[in-house]
Amino acid sequence: MTASSFRSVDEWIFDLDNTLYPAHTNLFAQIDVKITNYVQRLIGLSHDDARTLQKGYYQRYGTTLRGLMLEHDIKPDAFLEFVHDIDHSALLPDPRLGDAIARLPGRKFIMTNGTRKHAESVAAKLGITDHFSDIFGIVEADLLPKPHRETYDLFLTRNGIHPGRAAMFEDLARNLEVPGALGMRTVLIVPDGTREVFREAWELENSSAAHIEHVTDDLTQFLEDLMPQFA
Structure with missing residues (x-):
C-alpha cells in the first residue's frame, strides 16, 4: 500500500x-497510574493485584472503565474525572x-x-x-x-x-x-x-x-x- x-x-x-x-512524553502513563489507584481503592486490592485486574479488564473490554461498569456496577463520572485529572505540562x-x-x-x-x-x-x-x-x-x-x-x-x-x-x-x-x-x-x-x-x-x-x-x-x-x- x-x-x-x-x-x-x-x-x-x-x-x-x-x-x-x-x-515518550509519558502523559498517558499518568492516567495509567491513576487507573490502578482507582481500582485499588475501589475493590480493596494490593497494588499488584489491582494492576493485574486493570489490565485484564482493559484487554477483555477495551477499557478498564467498561470492565468496572460491567463487573462492579460503578458510575463512570467519578472515574473519568479522577483518571484524567493529570499534569499536561509535559506537552x-x-x-x-x-x-x-x-x-x-x-x-x-x-x-x-x-x-x-x-x-x-x-x-x-x-x-x-x-x-x-x-x-x-x-x-x-x-x-x-x-x-x-x-x-x-x-x-x-x-x-x-x-x-x-x-x-x-x-x-x-x-x-x-x-x-x-x-x-x-x-x-x-x-x-x-x-x-x-x-x-x-x-x-x-x-x-x-x-x-x-x-x-x-x-x-x-x-x-x-x-x-x-x-x-
Whole structure:
C-alpha cells in the first residue's frame, strides 16, 4: 500500500493519546497510574493485584472503565474525572504538527477512548484545537470504547463520514481492525525508533495484521510526506 492511496481521502481521524503526541512524553502513563489507584481503592486490592485486574479488564473490554461498569456496577463520572485529572505540562506547542494537519484536505477529527475534556486539554497544549471539526470521546460513544464496531458506526453517522474516503491514525493495532474492514486507510503510530521493529513483526504475521497498511514512528513526517499528492 503506497502513500498515493490517500489521494481520495478527505476525512482524517486521529486517536489522541500516544498518537497526536509522542509516547515518550509519558502523559498517558499518568492516567495509567491513576487507573490502578482507582481500582485499588475501589475493590480493596494490593497494588499488584489491582494492576493485574486493570489490565485484564482493559484487554477483555477495551477499557478498564467498561470492565468496572460491567463487573462492579460503578458510575463512570467519578472515574473519568479522577483518571484524567493529570499534569499536561509535559506537552509543548507543536506548530509543525499543526501545520501538517491544517494542510490536509477536508475535515479532521479526534476519536478517543478518553474524555472530550482531556482531548481538549491536549489539543490546546499542542496548539492544534482549531484544526478539528469534532472531538468524539468516550461519553459521546455512550461509554462503549474502541474497538467495538458500534462505536465506529456511531462516530461515522454523527459526522456524516464515508469510510471509503477516510483515514485513521492509531497507536493500538486492534483499534484499526474495524476501520480497515470498513475500507479506511489505516496508519499505526509506534514509539520513536521502533518503526522497523514493528513493521517486521506485523509483516511476519500477514493474516492477523492485514488491516495495518502503514506504520510510522513520526506522525508529522508521515503527514508531510503525503502533501505532494495534494498540491
